[in-house]
Amino acid sequence: MSVRSNPSMSAAVAGAQSALPAAPPAAVLAWTLASALGTGCAAHRQAFEQQRGGLIPNDYPGSGLSTWIGRVHAADVHRLPDALSALDSRNNRLADLALGLDGFEQRVAEAVAELGAHRVGVLIGTSTASIGRTESAYAALENGHIVAPFHQPSVHNPHSVAHYTATRLGVGGPCMSLSTACSSSGKVFAAGARWLAAGVVDAVVVGGVDSLCLSILHGFDSLELVSRHPCRPFDAERDGISIGEAAGFALLRRPADAHEGLLLAGAGETSDAWHMAQPHPDGQGAADAMRQALAGAGIAPSDIGYVNLHGTATPANDAVEARALAQVFDQPVPAASTKGYTGHTLGAAGVVGAVTVLESLLARRAPGTLNLTDPEPGLAHPILIGPTALERGYAMSNSFGFGGNNCSLVFARRDAGGAGALPVSGSGEAA
């Protein structure tokens, strides 16, 4: 494989101490998304343009916690195909719902028909997996034992949604779950690009699915990270997250094998080595991930037209991310968090950010930050409040997770110019 980079541009973003060679580029051929904003990409574009959020007062059954949530109501009534009903869980319903949107499953079927089922892989980021279903099994114990409808070995484990996705799509290649908390479905794009470059698959469905459950509502509450209000990213009054759920997918191929779609131009992954549940205060790990993604794309910070921030609305995350942004971008860059629209969708946050950026590059319009009225004083760069034009060909998406796990992705239009726009030779043979 070869990772293109422009030495003079890379020099501009040098200084990533822990930098590894960034993931190779990949073509992004199709994508889909379901979140509290609605089902399908068009619903998201419309909500961002109208600045209409999806958060509601918490009505998740059995919770009672005073907070706001991003709930996908369509998942409440969605049913799995009869043949797959033994794999039932809210998480798998959410996945099934999203797979049926935006013509996504048809695009995967075309890839399977062209390449053969065993040459198409599945790589899904998730944090909750189907833990909500395990909670239900515990709530329905009889004489201390799990009862019949819940005897689902393929559901009560962290791999449940990747297994479901591969089964539903008829994909027979390598099937993997990646679980690094809230960076999970950012990292699947980098991992998928490496699979393609190494030749272990010829196409790969990447994505992220996380669903509302008691574990995350009450778990984040135990850490005092949950807001009683709709979350307010980068606002001086921000006081925590609103938890949401989402499912999103994308189909990746080698750039040389696909002459349409957009590009994953670069990806950066680092660890803070600091604290399990708090970001490093100087933002070094986050900044290094962004620098590595820029270096992989072979571009300068000034080539980026928009950054979709992790922006969870906790006091710590937003302060640290703003600091990291200022370390990487010496000039202000249009940047926003969309967590006020969708809530923080945890293991799905990476793919929500990625699809938001892909749609923004296509539409040349990018969303702002809902519920931001009084920006945190002292921010080095302003944070966008309303939607904005996106004329440059590159945009970035950040996702950071527990364990100090950071991921930054750079996507590009094919006409963006620079290394990212060039087809890159990939090894087509099996590894």
Add this chain to the structure above:
Amino acid sequence: MKVAVRGAGVFARGFVSFETLRAAISGGAAADWASTAKAPRPSLVPARELRRLPDPARLGVEVASQACAMAGVDLAEVVPVFTSTIGDSAITDYMCRTLAGEDKLLSPLRFQNSVHNAPAGSLSILTGNRCPNTFVAAFENSLATALLEAMVLCVSQPRPVLLVCTDVPVPAPLSDVHGEGELGGCALLLDADGEHGSGRASEPAGRVLSGVVVPHHAGATPLSSDGQPAIVQAWELLQALAGWRDWQARLPIGSGSALHLELRTDRAFATDTESV
């Protein structure tokens, strides 16, 4: 893909280190099951931190330390890939049991350790490792899928890759669904073999593992431990590594694909302690 296996760590099935497993294979000593009945107390973890560390993290840190020491590489300079069959089932049980109750008050420490990458995060924090780490889950295919991911990372970037597998016993009532499992961990320190990867100079190795993704068909030869926890599935490979034996297997990694693995060993590369 072809990688050199430069180090291994074991804490499982009655063996507290790769060295005790190697010595047992060459000398015929039996497993001491009591020695691995409880999670280890890795020496690099300060005593006050130890009680905060769940069993998967203790296992992971222990076997990771062993594998890196054997390979002579710094734990802070490797790319970790963690895996487990179903994750930390003790914490899963705690969370679901508490949430089935009235007050639903969770321990913040146990919640933050409930993320599947918690053992990888602990290793990163304890050793100052700032390389990207990952957690791979694939239920009954976890070992093979994590090996695939580790090999891909090995040929994609210049640093050695540390594969860490940990499993813990499954408490009731989860054991109704998954069986009782067992406690155990293993680690492999993988490095490019010099032919593939970044082109970085690499010393010849006595243990070379190659992996190819192949179509999976009914005639594929699964391990006798198929369907068992990942640490049990890893046992054949660990024994072959310890005994300098060539080995091969075809492990499912998807409904229509398998990872075909071949281990080639050359005892001439054994160090003084290993050649005894």
